[in-house]
Amino acid sequence: MIEAIRALISEHGRLPVPVDSLDDSQDLYASGLTSFAAVQLMLALEDHFEVEFPETMLNRRSFASITAIKTCIEELVPKSAAA
Amino acid sequence: MCMVCGNFLDSLFTKGLLIDMGVEGLYGRSGIFEDVVERLTALITRIGKDGDAEVIRFPPGMNRKDFERSGYLKGFPQLAGTIHSFEGGDKEHATLLEKLHANVDWTDSQEITDVALMPAACYPLYPVVARRGALPKTGGLYDIYSYCFRHEPSRDPGRMQMFRQREYVRIGTPEQVVAFRELWLQRAQEMIALLEMPFALEVANDPFFGRAGRMMAASQRDQELKFELLIRIDSPENKPTACISFNYHQDHFGANWGIKNEEGATAHTACVGFGMERCTLALFKTHGLDVDLWPHGVRDALWG
Numbered sequence: 001m002i003e004a005i006r007a008l009i010s011e012h013g014r015l016p017v018p019v020d021s022l023d024d025s026q027d028l029y030a031s032g033l034t035s036f037a038a039v040q041l042m043l044a045l046e047d048h049f050e051v052e053f054p055e056t057m058l059n060r061r062s063f064a065s066i067t068a069i070k071t072c073i074e075e076l077v078p079k080s081a082a083a
Numbered sequence: 084m085c086m087v088c089g090n091f092l093d094s095l096f097t098k099g100l101l102i103d104m105g106v107e108g109l110y111g112r113s114g115i116f117e118d119v120v121e122r123l124t125a126l127i128t129r130i131g132k133d134g135d136a137e138v139i140r141f142p143p144g145m146n147r148k149d150f151e152r153s154g155y156l157k158g159f160p161q162l163a164g165t166i167h168s169f170e171g172g173d174k175e176h177a178t179l180l181e182k183l184h185a186n187v188d189w190t191d192s193q194e195i196t197d198v199a200l201m202p203a204a205c206y207p208l209y210p211v212v213a214r215r216g217a218l219p220k221t222g223g224l225y226d227i228y229s230y231c232f233r234h235e236p237s238r239d240p241g242r243m244q245m246f247r248q249r250e251y252v253r254i255g256t257p258e259q260v261v262a263f264r265e266l267w268l269q270r271a272q273e274m275i276a277l278l279e280m281p282f283a284l285e286v287a288n289d290p291f292f293g294r295a296g297r298m299m300a301a302s303q304r305d306q307e308l309k310f311e312l313l314i315r316i317d318s319p320e321n322k323p324t325a326c327i328s329f330n331y332h333q334d335h336f337g338a339n340w341g342i343k344n345e346e347g348a349t350a351h352t353a354c355v356g357f358g359m360e361r362c363t364l365a366l367f368k369t370h371g372l373d374v375d376l377w378p379h380g381v382r383d384a385l386w387g
Binding site: 034035036038039042043053055058059060061 | 154157294295297298299301302303305306335338
């Protein structure tokens with residue numbers, strides 16, 4: 001899942017640095033993720049993992065790091081599909 | 084508030100302060116209403132005069148290409164307005180008139196023009212500043228005033244479709260624009276206190292469209308990028324109305340338009356926006372519909 005998230009960040013995050021240079025826990029906003037790019041990333045994550053982020057997850061914290069995104073996706077993807 | 088009819092908008096019509104045009108949110112203004120608007124904007128000028136802002140007045144329409152590039156349609160497609168006009172010859176003109184006479188849709192011969200209605204008074208400023216080249220070390224400070232359009236018909240007099248925004252816009256380093264916003268957060272509170280109106284200051288968000296918009300709004304709130312000064316007017320939810328807003332755009336407009344500081348870094352921007360009709364309505368709501376009966380302190384501040 002981490003690799004898929006990294007690929008989507010690379011494609012939609014419009015970061016000024018390569019995603020490979022970031023740790024999973026690194027702050028994506030501090031690394032240059034803009035609010036607009038975060039929205040594009042959110043929509044791409046929904047498409048890829050076939051989930052819909054609920055209202056409670058539509059905030060900065062959910063997309064603050066690769067680990068934070070993974071935690072959200074794991075919560076949303078049915079256990080059987082994630083396995 | 085009118086004690087007989089109970090509805091603030093109706094009482095404004097009855098008193099003749101606003102003039103009904105048959106469309107929600109589109110009103111004529113009386114001489115007395117306009118006098119208050121002018122006195123308010125003069126008061127804002129007095130409060131802001133030490134900044135030596137560059138005065139720029141744009142018409143209520145902007146270059147459609149600039150509008151498209153501004154990003155407004157990403158966040159607020161539901162509020163945007165564009166100007167369309169007839170394109171065609173005699174044959175198409177005859178068809179238009181036939182359809183008009185038959186009371187059917189005549190607008191298929193309308194084509195989009197190069198003009199979009201002003202979404203917010205500061206929107207045309209950023210490309211103008213960008214075209215001038217890098218900012219001086221002191222950055223820029225601009226005094227902006229324009230009619231704006233937002234497509235949100237409502238019976239709430241505080242939610243007009245066409246209304247005026249008076250703005251001061253600061254463009255420069257992050258430190259310069261944050262200091263500017265702090266200054267105006269103070270000044271605006273002092274101004275409204277001078278006008279003897281109860282108010283609240285709150286963290287706010289813009290009405291971004293759709294699910295993506297909810298994320299934008301949450302992000303805006305998390306970072307406290309927008310504050311609003313709220314005064315009670317007459318919203319349907321009986322909530323106070325945002326009359327002045329204080330917005331820190333970070334490098335959103337600077338990056339979009341390529342506005343650079345003296346040393347070549349992307350400029351940050353912030354603005355304080357006064358909703359002129361809302362501030363005026365708040366005065367009428369708070370102090371009554373007869374300006375001669377307003378408190379002495381308020382009259383002195385405006386007409387003194």
